[in-house]
Amino acid sequence: xxxxxxxxxxxxxxxxxxxxxxxxxxxxxxxxxxxxxxxxxxxxxxxxxxxxxxxxxxxxxxxxxxxxxxxxxxxxxxxxxxxxxxxxxxxxxxxxxxxxxxxxxxxxxxxxxxxxxxxxxxxxxxxxxxxxxxxxxxxxxxxxxxxxxxxxxxxxxxxxxxxxxxxxxxxxxxxxxxxxxxxxxxxxxxxxxxxxxxxxxxxxxxxxxxxxxxxxxxxxxxxxxxxxxxxxxxxxxxxxxxxxxxxxxxxxxxxxxxxxxx
Amino acid sequence: xxxxxxxxxxxxxxxxxxxxxxxxxxxxxxxxxxxxxxxxxxxxxxxxxxxxxxxxxxxxxxxxxxxxxxxxxxxxxxxxxxxxxxxxxxxxxxxxxxxxxxxxxxxxxxxxxxxxxxxxxxxxxxxxxxxxxxxxxxxxxxxxxxxxxxxxxxxxxxxxxxxxxxxxxxxxxxxxxxxxxxxxxxxxxxxxxxxxxxxxxxxxxxxxx
Numbered sequence: 001x002x003x004x005x006x007x008x009x010x011x012x013x014x015x016x017x018x019x020x021x022x023x024x025x026x027x028x029x030x031x032x033x034x035x036x037x038x039x040x041x042x043x044x045x046x047x048x049x050x051x052x053x054x055x056x057x058x059x060x061x062x063x064x065x066x067x068x069x070x071x072x073x074x075x076x077x078x079x080x081x082x083x084x085x086x087x088x089x090x091x092x093x094x095x096x097x098x099x100x101x102x103x104x105x106x107x108x109x110x111x112x113x114x115x116x117x118x119x120x121x122x123x124x125x126x127x128x129x130x131x132x133x134x135x136x137x138x139x140x141x142x143x144x145x146x147x148x149x150x151x152x153x154x155x156x157x158x159x160x161x162x163x164x165x166x167x168x169x170x171x172x173x174x175x176x177x178x179x180x181x182x183x184x185x186x187x188x189x190x191x192x193x194x195x196x197x198x199x200x201x202x203x204x205x206x207x208x209x210x211x212x213x214x215x216x217x218x219x220x221x222x223x224x225x226x227x228x229x230x231x232x233x234x235x236x237x238x239x240x241x242x243x244x245x246x247x248x249x250x251x252x253x254x255x256x257x258x259x260x261x262x
Numbered sequence: 263x264x265x266x267x268x269x270x271x272x273x274x275x276x277x278x279x280x281x282x283x284x285x286x287x288x289x290x291x292x293x294x295x296x297x298x299x300x301x302x303x304x305x306x307x308x309x310x311x312x313x314x315x316x317x318x319x320x321x322x323x324x325x326x327x328x329x330x331x332x333x334x335x336x337x338x339x340x341x342x343x344x345x346x347x348x349x350x351x352x353x354x355x356x357x358x359x360x361x362x363x364x365x366x367x368x369x370x371x372x373x374x375x376x377x378x379x380x381x382x383x384x385x386x387x388x389x390x391x392x393x394x395x396x397x398x399x400x401x402x403x404x405x406x407x408x409x410x411x412x413x414x415x416x417x418x419x420x421x422x423x424x425x426x427x428x429x430x431x432x433x434x435x436x437x438x439x440x441x442x443x444x445x446x447x448x449x450x451x452x453x454x455x456x457x458x459x460x461x462x463x464x465x466x467x468x469x470x471x
Contacts, residue, residue: 001430002381003388003408045388045410082282087410087453104311107278109412109453129358131274131312132346134384134412178384178414209382231382261388261408 003261005045005232006222006249008239009213012051015072019237021189023157029240033079040083042246045261047084048234050112051092052156074106081107089137100127112181114139115154118161121175128176138177140165142198143185150198157185166201173208184214189237191217196228203229219249223256265466268294268303272320274312274346283452287459289466297329306339310346314355314371317346318363334444340469343446348439349417351446357415367441369419376432384414389429391437397426399445399464407457409449417448445469
């Protein structure tokens with residue numbers, strides 16, 4: 001029987017690891033290369049690294065300021081992949097087939113595509129054809145408006161697209177995506193739990209696995225995401241600010257009757 | 263001297279993770295871009311992330327086929343296929359149309375079509391593999407362990423006796439196969455934590471006594 005997956009999501013911004021709130025406040029929590037070893041030993045099922053840098057800028061807090069943003073992203077990926085004996089998804093500013101190929105060759109197992117999937121849908125199809133559907137994860141950032149309506153955003157949660165998340169999810173499945181990483185902009189960093197209605201709406205109309213993200217504040221939130229239909233549950237902040245969060249999260253899922261790998 | 267393991271680079275693989283895992287267990291691992299280098303290695307690994315048709319086309323275009331066949335069949339070097347590297351052993355693959363495979367282990371590769379609507383495709387994640395007794399690759403792992411799978415297609419052998427491990431995904435599917443010095447796993451040992459590392463260690467130690 002297939003186990004439900006627990007997947008920490010690690011956010012990189014201009015070469016540093018950050019915690020995020022509402023997609024707009026980013027608090028620096030460390031140097032990713034130094035922290036890699038710790039994440040690789042977590043008893044979790046996969047890792048997702050998302051580079052949310054908006055520009056290829058230098059970060060002045062680093063000593064090696066001659067390193068450009070993109071080169072930095074690849075260097076971080078290399079460091080991560082040689083210590084990570086679990087599946088690794090890498091995303092952020094992926095625009096071309098060559099971007100995908102380069103990251104796979106540096107050790108990524110799957111590539112997350114967000115803005116480019118909306119702007120160049122053929123990238124999803126071509127990527128799936130070339131590397132297999134299972135390699136292409138379409139990341140969908142969703143804003144729930146005050147009137148309850150959900151809308152897909154791109155460009156790091158800044159650009160509204162007018163698209164409905166369930167319809168877009170169906171479309172990316174048809175384009176060839178192997179998985180969907182579904183994140184809630186308005187829940188990000190709030191600790192209110194997942195947007196369970198959103199998870200239900202999207203999982204009801206798709207057959208590919210959905211990874212839920214956005215809003216986890218307590219260990220109990222993970223099992224709720226699975227019960228709403230997600231195949232895997234992800235979170236970021238909870239893994240940085242609580243001790244033994246990986247094991248405790250798994251135990252809480254198991255206790256709630258979710259099949260997990262212990 | 264640790265054995266020299268050659269990982270075939272046919273522009274399809276998650277090469278780095280496979281090479282990293284072998285390096286982690288102390289093997290001397292070499293990424294093989296030039297088919298002639300297969301002559302120098304003691305063990306051959308065919309990894310793979312990607313589509314069947316592209317995989318076989320790349321192996322052919324890069325000139326690997328005659329060298330692989332000579333090293334595996336005439337020189338009897340231990341061979342391990344991983345994921346797409348298992349599927350390519352089949353005679354025929356049905357991913358994006360019909361494609362001819364290596365044909366080393368008779369069988370076909372078909373899309374997963376679990377009858378249970380709730381089971382999604384691709385089959386992604388940790389699933390329990392039940393081993394058939396006697397396979398050297400699984401020594402020290404008991405009779406079953408969880409491994410990490412990522413695939414939309416699966417191998418259906420002509421001769422069921424080649425199957426060395428199975429898992430359940432709506433129906434029983436092939437998790438590993440073995441014929442003489444050719445072993446292959448559908449899951450990713452390099453991504454399956456301790457259990458996967460153990461499988462790679464067993465391969466490095468030797469498929470036979």
